[in-house]
Amino acid sequence: GAVVSQHPSRVICKSGTSVKIECRSLDFQATTMFWYRQFPKQSLMLMATSNEGSKATYEQGVEKDKFLINHASLTLSTLTVTSAHPEDSSFYICSAREEAASSPLHFGNGTRLTVT
C-alpha cells in the first residue's frame, strides 16, 4: 500500500533555531500534501496544504513566515519551523494521497519537536 515517510521522527532544538521536517511519498506521486500539528491529548489540527509547484495554503492562525513549506517535487514536501520557540513544541504530521478521487490519505509517522 501507499507509504508516506517522515523524517526526522524526533528532534530537539534550542530556541531561535530552525528545524526542517521532510515528508516523502515513497511509492506514489502527490501533488498535494497536508501538514498537521497535534498537541498533547488533542486531535490533529490542519496547519497548511502543500501544493507542488505553487505556494502553500495556510489555515487561519498559522503564520506562513514561521512555518515555511516547500513542495518542490511530486514526492517531497518540507516544513521548516523558523526561529523556534518552546510553544512550537508539538507533534507534526504530514499526509499525502494518491490521485484517484476517493483514495485515502496516508500519514507519516510524525515528528516530535521539542524546543528548549
Next chain:
Amino acid sequence: DAKTTQPTSMDCAEGRAANLPCNHSTISGNEYVYWYRQIHSQGPQYIIHGLKNNETNEMASLIITEDRKSSTLILPHATLRDTAVYYCIVRASGSARQLTFGSGTQLTVLP
C-alpha cells in the same frame, strides 16, 4: 464536510469483536466515510473507507446504514495492539480535500 459524532471511549475484551459506532446524519451523497486510528505517538493509520456498500478488508469491516446516517467499524478479533484512538471522518472525494479530525473514540482492549 459533514460532522461526525463518536463516543469518547469504549472498552473491549481481547479476542472479542470491537464495534465502534459513528453518527454522520448530515452526510451528503458524494461524501465517503473514512476510518483511521492513531496509536499513541504515531501518525494516523488508514483502516477502511466506503460510500454506500459495506466494506471489508484485512483489518476491519465497515457497515454503513442504508440511509448512510451512521456507520460501524468492526474489528472482528480485537488484540491489545488495537488499543488506539479511532477516528470516523466524512469527506467528499477530490484530490485537494484534507481530513478534518474530531475527537475520536479511545478504544481500550482489555486482557
